[in-house]
Amino acid sequence: MKKPLLGALFAVLLLGAGTAPAVAATSHDADAPQKTTQAEQITAKAVDFAGTVALSNCSGSVVRTAASLPSDPALVLSNGHCMETGFPGPGEVVLGQRSTRSFTLLNSAGSGVGTLRASKIAYGTMTDTDISLYQLTRTYAQIESTYGIKALELNAAHPVQGTAITVVSGYWKRTYSCSIDGFVYRLKEGGWTWKDSVRYTSACQTIGGTSGSPVIDNATGKVVAVNNTGNEDGQQCTVNNPCEVDESGNVTVRQGINYAQETYGIVPCIGAGSQIDLNRTGCTLPKP
Numbered sequence: 001m002k003k004p005l006l007g008a009l010f011a012v013l014l015l016g017a018g019t020a021p022a023v024a025a026t027s028h029d030a031d032a033p034q035k036t037t038q039a040e041q042i043t044a045k046a047v048d049f050a051g052t053v054a055l056s057n058c059s060g061s062v063v064r065t066a067a068s069l070p071s072d073p074a075l076v077l078s079n080g081h082c083m084e085t086g087f088p089g090p091g092e093v094v095l096g097q098r099s100t101r102s103f104t105l106l107n108s109a110g111s112g113v114g115t116l117r118a119s120k121i122a123y124g125t126m127t128d129t130d131i132s133l134y135q136l137t138r139t140y141a142q143i144e145s146t147y148g149i150k151a152l153e154l155n156a157a158h159p160v161q162g163t164a165i166t167v168v169s170g171y172w173k174r175t176y177s178c179s180i181d182g183f184v185y186r187l188k189e190g191g192w193t194w195k196d197s198v199r200y201t202s203a204c205q206t207i208g209g210t211s212g213s214p215v216i217d218n219a220t221g222k223v224v225a226v227n228n229t230g231n232e233d234g235q236q237c238t239v240n241n242p243c244e245v246d247e248s249g250n251v252t253v254r255q256g257i258n259y260a261q262e263t264y265g266i267v268p269c270i271g272a273g274s275q276i277d278l279n280r281t282g283c284t285l286p287k288p
Contacts, residue, residue: 001081001130001189001211001229001240047216049110051152052170053103058082059171060103061214062116062136062143063223064151065267070141072274074151076103076118076134077263078212079228080126087126090191093288094124095276099134105147110173113147123269123276127286128195129261130228132212135274152214155222156267159198164218167200167227167260171209177218178203187259189229189242198225198260199244206230206258215260223263230258 053060053076060078080094081087084101088094099121104112117137124132136143140151159180167176178201187197198215200206206213206227215225234255235241242259244252268282278287 001079001087047166047168047175047218047221048108049106049168049170049173049175050108050149052106052168052214053116054106054112054170054173055082055101055103055212056084057171057209058212059169059210059214059227060212061168061170061223062105062140062149062151063154063214063263064140065154065270066156068140068151068270068274070144071139072272073119074116074136074138074140074143075122075270075274076116076136077154077214077223077226077266078132078134079226079261080124080130080132081228082212083121083124083132085121085124088124089126090193091127091286092125093127093286094121094132095278095288097121097124101134103134103136104170105143105149106170106173107147107149110170113149116143122274123285125286126192126194128193129265129285130192130194131226131261131263131266133266133276152216153222154263154267155217155220155224156264158264159217159224159262163224165200165204165224166216166218167204167206167210167213168216169206169210169213169227171213172207174210176204176206176210180224181257184244184259185247186245187229187242188237188245190237190239194228194261196262198262199254200258200260202257204258205256225260225262227258227260231255
């Protein structure tokens with residue numbers, strides 16, 4: 001997770017007329033060179049910003065399932081720790097809470113083309129995973145008709161090790177290209193524990209503000225995870241310094257390595273009309 005800035009007004013003054021980041025950059029500078037292989041650079045060219053959004057403090061994306069209808073209310077995916085209500089505590093689940101949060105929709109070039117607004121936080125938690133799903137006041141068809149932009153599809157299958165991926169940050173209008181290095185049995189950060197997390201190869205040096213970015217499979221263009229954290233200082237299991245715990249309880253710290261939460265488990269929980277139904281067959285998301 002990335003820490004919020006203290007003193008947003010001071011940040012605005014420092015950055016001039018541009019948008020001030022609502023989260024602090026980590027030790028990985030936004031302009032630091034990326035260790036990206038030539039193959040990853042070539043493949044990643046097909047991935048753009050269309051369908052991603054910028055939140056006030058994070059990144060996100062308009063998402064759908066393969067079964068979503070054009071007439072369904074659209075959903076925005078981000079992190080649980082990006083919700084305007086603050087970090088949900090361990091074991092806490094937000095379900096169907098009213099929200100009027102706004103999101104800046106981006107086109108393929110990363111330019112803002114319009115504002116989308118939420119009607120509610122359909123689902124949010126930091127238990128087992130770190131996700132938030134906002135239901136919007138517009139349907140998928142209305143967004144496509146107005147802006148010519150389609151929602152990104154959530155992959156319904158577990159991601160695969162070695163897959164070339166791109167993390168697309170609507171907040172920074174920047175992409176990070178690398179591969180899935182592997183999966184973490186338990187990822188612990190502060191009081192939170194996440195299951196079966198995605199670990200990136202070192203090329204994805206994501207920074208504050210990239211939280212909530214969709215992790216896109218370069219080959220399919222589908223969302224396989226949502227970016228959420230990284231070990232900044234080499235500390236063990238503290239906030240902003242997640243640690244890996246295996247089935248035997250052995251702890252591994254990987255300073256400078258970043259992580260995401262898988263999203264295939266969201267798909268079975270989305271019913272007709274984009275409604276979150278935690279009792280649907282195959283849905284294993286934590287319940288309130």
